[in-house]
Amino acid sequence: MNKTDRMLAIVVELQRKGVLRAEDLAARFETSVRTIYRDMQALSEAGVPVAGAPGTGYSLMEGYFLPPVSFTVEEAAALLIGADFVEFRFDAEYGARARSAREKIEAILPESVRDETVRVRSATRLLNEGTAGMYGREKAVLDRLRRAILEKRRVRFRYAKKIPGEDGTRLSERTADPYGLVFAGGTWSLVAFCGLRQDIRHFRLSRMSELAVLEETFEFLPGFRLADHRPADDRNVQVLALVSSDIADRVGEENNYYLESLEPREDGAWLATFRVRRIEELLQWALGWGAGVRILEPESLRTRIREEIGKMLERY
Structure with a gap:
């Protein structure tokens, strides 16, 4: 941290802690x-009202705020x-940046706004219980991919994917040009030009392993912009399911990616409409709800x- 950045950070820290x-x-x-003493002298000479008391410490004159930004409670x-x-869902470096930004925002808030903001935030929690290990692995992959994207360096990894008609999961090795990262449906995905498929593909970070950032560099496809990119929707198979009223609310709350509509019927059951690429994508979902769900078609x-x-009966 250079001197200018440190001096600004000192002011922010004094505003935050008094x-x-x-x-x-x-x-x-x-x-x-000794360096802090010199910084304080420089701040005073620059017009920042720093007060120092032997045995107590440094403080800023009451009413001094930097920078002059005003937030409402809701904005803050x-x-x-x-x-x-x-901090919760990004990698360690961005988590640290988020903490630093949070401290700076808190430092510039008037005390009344800061107190009310604490009350509002206390009503919201981001939980990570039971999934810390999974998120930790995903964050590590996220960190390396983000750097590879910024440096335009090719990556290689193994990717786990369920293949229609096969038991289990197939692992394949992919070499790709990483274009960007997308957070949707509670999961991170990499948007990349896949060397194997010779096209832009989406790869879930949770399915990636043995990630290596290569020395090779790449250039984006002409005209590609992540903000404009929309993956082709190839979910052409419609699935209709009858959902018991006892579990309809839970089915709706799970925000299934393939669910298009969930509508009540006169007999008390609910009709769920899905669109999938292949029927296997809903097999485990249907089995998981047991007798509460009945597939109507296909x-x-x-x-x-x-x-x-x-097969389950044979095992039990």
Whole structure:
């Protein structure tokens, strides 16, 4: 951190915490106490109203705020919750940046707004219980991919994918040009030009392993913009399912990617309409709800469910 950045950070830290000793600031910014003394002298000469009291520490004159930004409670809460989300779901480096940004925002808020913002934020929680290990692995992949994208470096990885008509999951090795990262449906995906398919593909980070960032560089396809990119929707198979009223609310709340509509019927049941690429994408979903869900069509999915139930009966 250079001198200018450190001096600004000192002002922000004083605004946030009120009174700090030179020793505290030296430890915070990993420098010497003598350097902090010089920084304080420079701030005073620049017109920043810094007050120092022996044995107490440094503070800013009451009423001094930097920078002159005004937020409503709702705006401040939105920014701080956004910082919480970045820390929760992005990689370690961006998590640290989010914490730093949160501290700066809190520092410039008037006390009344800051107190009310704390109350608003206390009503919102981002939970990571039971999935910390999974998110930790995903964050590590995210960090490396983000750097590869910025440096335009090709990547290689192994990708797990369910192949129609086959048992289990097939692992394939892919070499790709990483174009961008997309967060949708609660998961991160890489948008990349796949060397194997010679086309732009989406890869879920949770299905990637053995990621290597290569020395080779690449150029984006002419005219490609991530903001304009929309993957082709090849979900051409319609599935109709009858859902029991006992579980209809839970089916709707799970936000299934393939679910298009969930409508009540006169007999009390609910009709769920899905669009999938292949029937296997809903096989485990249908089995998971047991007798609470009955597939109406296509007949091919009904047959697959009967076959799977037959295999389960053999094991039990």
